[in-house]
Amino acid sequence: MRKTLATILAASAIGAVTLSAAPAQADSAGPAIAAGIGGFALGAIAGGALAQPAPPPVYYAPPPPPPPRCWVERRPIFDEYGVEIGSQPRRICQ
Numbered sequence: 001m002r003k004t005l006a007t008i009l010a011a012s013a014i015g016a017v018t019l020s021a022a023p024a025q026a027d028s029a030g031p032a033i034a035a036g037i038g039g040f041a042l043g044a045i046a047g048g049a050l051a052q053p054a055p056p057p058v059y060y061a062p063p064p065p066p067p068p069r070c071w072v073e074r075r076p077i078f079d080e081y082g083v084e085i086g087s088q089p090r091r092i093c094q
Helices: 002-019 030-050
Strands: 070-078 083-094
Touching: none
Parallel strands: none
Antiparallel strands: 070 083
């Protein structure tokens, strides 16, 4: 709202200055050039006041790593001679 009000005030101030200038001769190109420059300036002021700033960039966190796949298997137990003497549950994760 503040920017819009500033734009309107600036445009009316420039318009008042333009209207109060001394009349020019009919064959002079000066007023046309001045009007073009003034219109460009007013357009730039109005565009700058109405323009919105760009939104900030959005950063996403990387997804968490998947949990390890784990399960319990019964593994054989061997004695010193290589003979199976039983089994024991063991947790296996990949």
